[in-house]
Amino acid sequence: MGIATQRIGAALMRRPTETNMSEHILEADYVIVGAGAVGMAMADTLAAETAASIVILDRRARPGGHWNDAYPFVRLHGPSVTYGVNSTPLGNGRIDAVGLNAGLNELASGAEICAYFERVMQERLLPSGRVTWLPLHEVGEDGVAVSLVNGMRQRLVARRRWVDATQADTQVPATHGPRFKVAEGVTCLTPTELTRWRQPAAGHVIIGGGKTAMDTALWLLAHGVDPDTITWVRPRESWLLNRANVQPTEAFAVQTLTAIVAELEAARDADSLPDLYARLEAEQLLQRIDPTVQPTMYRCAIVSEAELGQLRRITRVVRMGHVQAIEPDRIVLDRGEIATTTRHVHVHCSAGGLPRGPAQAVFQGHRIVPQYVRRCSPAFSAAFIAHLEATLDDEQEKNALCEPVPVPEVPLDWLRMHLQTAKNQARWSQYPDLHDWFRSSRLENYTWLFSRPNVQADPTWKGLQTRLKAARDPALESMAILLRCEEGMQEVDDVASAMVSSASQPW
Known part of the structure; x- marks a missing residue:
């Protein structure tokens, strides 16, 4: 089902080939391509700190970027207070009382994030009278936006700059199918499809080592799946951040500053890279699921200690490289194969996540390419870049x-x-x-x-x-x-x- 869904999505995303449709001109100070967290944070700050007009377009029907495509049980990894746009709080400032995040700042769900960005668009940006929103549109290098609904073409003109917020468009399983072959008769689902699956399974096979795979493992365990029936194909072990140390609110001020100090002291005293990681782990600043395996991956993924304890319940971990193919009776990997059956449910959690292209200048003449300017902080970085655009003139200085x-x-x-x-x-x-x-x-x-x-x-x-x-x-x-x-x-x-x-x- 996942592959078919992707093919349908790809067909819907193709630009119409008709050339005889009328072409309108839509002009604004800024044209922002992409209405995910980065594009929305940019637009929010530009709208607040300038009198500029803005066009925002996205190929999706609603603002929120990849959150619209994510699996139903997805949540933020870090506190809601650190995410979104500058003008509008996300969440209620609640400290969770139950669950695997108990005692820590709340984590917004994917549905809550989508509703939040829709509210920002409808209640803040559009009422300004200076923002035009073009959902379900694609734009080519020629600057022509094409409606994916009726094929209408509009030539976009940015008087000041184009903002390319597509660099932060996270890849998720629902939009990026598996890169391995799946034989006929094999059940291979996305995490979204897993939540709708209603047939008994002989076992579950999670494919992937990133945060999507971790979320899927936690979902299966929360729904009573025996951990001994779960096989986890984890090509690489990852260093994980401890969520208890990423709580920048008044209630956790001492705890947060203690973590910052411990991090610096560990770096100061380390005499080698392995020694640094050992010190960070000893202070519970970095964590790993399997303490016996040296991590070769780090992607700013954040987990609570309770989540880590649950993930460690899954002991059938396969470390034979990436999956090359799933056959009815076996899974072929880079360095061998393991048995499976057509009664097993295989869950594709191996999409690429956040794209990792080469670094480039943020300000490029008539173009802005938002990127991280502080570690692991996409929303803050976008708002900060927009603030520089609003307050400074010299591009080299910015x-x-x-x-x-x-x-x-x-x-x-x-x-x-x-x-x-x-x-x-x-x-x-x-x-x-x-x-x-x-x-x-x-x-x-x-x-x-x-x-x-x-x-x-x-x-x-x-x-x-x-x-x-x-x-x-x-x-x-x-x-x-x-x-x-x-x-x-x-x-x-x-x-x-x-x-x-x-x-x-x-x-």
């Missing part, structure tokens, strides 16, 4: 303030992301107006940690601040050395010297 932070893939990217984020923050610290914007930004959840009122007399807080200041610069120097040792990159020296020599604020 690019210097938002050098792209790499989208992570491998464990070494933990270092790369930290170093580039620190380099960006050092530059931001030279702009008092940016600090003011951070303090007022809903998506910047950490600046307040260093300026909380009525905490100066708190000895615990004061001690953490002292440790932070003592660890920060040595930690960054150590990270740069470790990265240079791994990559042999001389330019890492320049990154380290730029960061340490800057009179940067701790934020």
